[in-house]
Amino acid sequence: xxxxxxxxxxxxxxxxxxxxxxxxxxxxxxxxxxxxxxxxxxxxxxxxxxxxxxxxxxxxxxxxxxxxxxxxxxxxxxxxxxxxxxxxxxxxxxxxxxxxxxxxxxxxxxxxxx
Amino acid sequence: xxxxxxxxxxxxxxxxxxxxxxxxxxxxxxxxxxxxxxxxxxxxxxxxxxxxxxxxxxxxxxxxxxxxxxxxxxxxxxxxxxxxxxxxxxxxxxxxxxxxxxxxxxxxxx
Numbered sequence: 001x002x003x004x005x006x007x008x009x010x011x012x013x014x015x016x017x018x019x020x021x022x023x024x025x026x027x028x029x030x031x032x033x034x035x036x037x038x039x040x041x042x043x044x045x046x047x048x049x050x051x052x053x054x055x056x057x058x059x060x061x062x063x064x065x066x067x068x069x070x071x072x073x074x075x076x077x078x079x080x081x082x083x084x085x086x087x088x089x090x091x092x093x094x095x096x097x098x099x100x101x102x103x104x105x106x107x108x109x110x111x112x113x114x
Numbered sequence: 115x116x117x118x119x120x121x122x123x124x125x126x127x128x129x130x131x132x133x134x135x136x137x138x139x140x141x142x143x144x145x146x147x148x149x150x151x152x153x154x155x156x157x158x159x160x161x162x163x164x165x166x167x168x169x170x171x172x173x174x175x176x177x178x179x180x181x182x183x184x185x186x187x188x189x190x191x192x193x194x195x196x197x198x199x200x201x202x203x204x205x206x207x208x209x210x211x212x213x214x215x216x217x218x219x220x221x222x223x224x
Contacts, residue, residue: 004157040122040216041216042202042214042215042216042217043158043202043214044214045211045212048211058211059211090157090158100146100163100165100206101146101206101212102148102160102163103160103204103212104160105150105157105158105159106157107156107157108155108156108157
């Protein structure tokens with residue numbers, strides 16, 4: 001059982017370029033999330049999806065977009081990357097039908113925008 | 115004031131010590147409380163989950179919640195070098211978002 005996979009593991013990107021971070025889960029969880037983790041700021045929610053076909057904004061959504069075409073995949077797109085988007089990005093999922101929000105995290109993507 | 119406050123550490127203890135990690139929160143609407151462990155260059159992994167005041171024990175780990183004081187703790191007994199990691203508290207108000215503390219870095223020295 002893989003759980004959550006993310007790709008790429010790391011990426012160096014020129015400012016202004018478009019980038020999509022991939023996330024796939026095999027747990028059939030209905031909810032998925034994208035966080036960024038920065039030193040001193042902890043984990044901050046970017047976007048979330050409670051079920052396939054729906055998405056919502058988190059704490060820091062500007063400059064990012066997501067889509068949820070099916071249960072398993074939740075890609076995060078940076079339309080025009082800026083240096084302040086240099087961070088470690090984590091995808092997570094949870095089974096909201098169970099009544100709680102225990103979230104399971106992927107291994108992360110380290111993104112550097114130059 | 116942040117909604118969830120956590121001392122960043124680092125906290126350095128000798129092997130076998132009892133470790134106490136703490137978070138305070140400001141929003142009394144928070145209902146569910148979690149502790150995650152994150153090793154260097156890895157994703158957070160869920161350690162403990164509780165939704166009520168009191169203690170919950172799992173092996174060497176005990177999670178404690180005091181809703182009246184808005185204070186949560188994680189105790190680690192007989193700490194091991196393999197416990198060296200960053201520990202994140204996370205709190206859920208039953209909405210869409212978990213609010214995370216900034217994490218406490220723990221180092222257990224042999």
